[in-house]
Amino acid sequence: MVITICIGSSCHLKGSREIVHTLERLISLHKVKDRVELTGSFCIGQCMKGVCVKIEEQLFSLTPDDAENFFKKEVLGRQE
Numbered sequence: 001m002v003i004t005i006c007i008g009s010s011c012h013l014k015g016s017r018e019i020v021h022t023l024e025r026l027i028s029l030h031k032v033k034d035r036v037e038l039t040g041s042f043c044i045g046q047c048m049k050g051v052c053v054k055i056e057e058q059l060f061s062l063t064p065d066d067a068e069n070f071f072k073k074e075v076l077g078r079q080e
């Protein structure tokens, strides 16, 4: 699974860096490093939403506070 986090300036201001750190921490805590790849992208044109995060082509809009729930539901929830 590839998770793409927007690190464009608008998402950066809304906390994309914090979301990256939270996801990195949870990925290593849950030992899913070999199955989950984190990558960054420049602005993906949805700045008016929260921090834009994509799993494959599915777009999510997160705040740093949502990151943990997002991980549990959308990342761990999709692992078999």
Ligand code: FES
Binding pocket: 006, 007, 008, 009, 010, 011, 012, 042, 043, 044, 045, 046, 047, 052
């Ligand atoms: S900066 Fe993230 S969508 Fe524009």
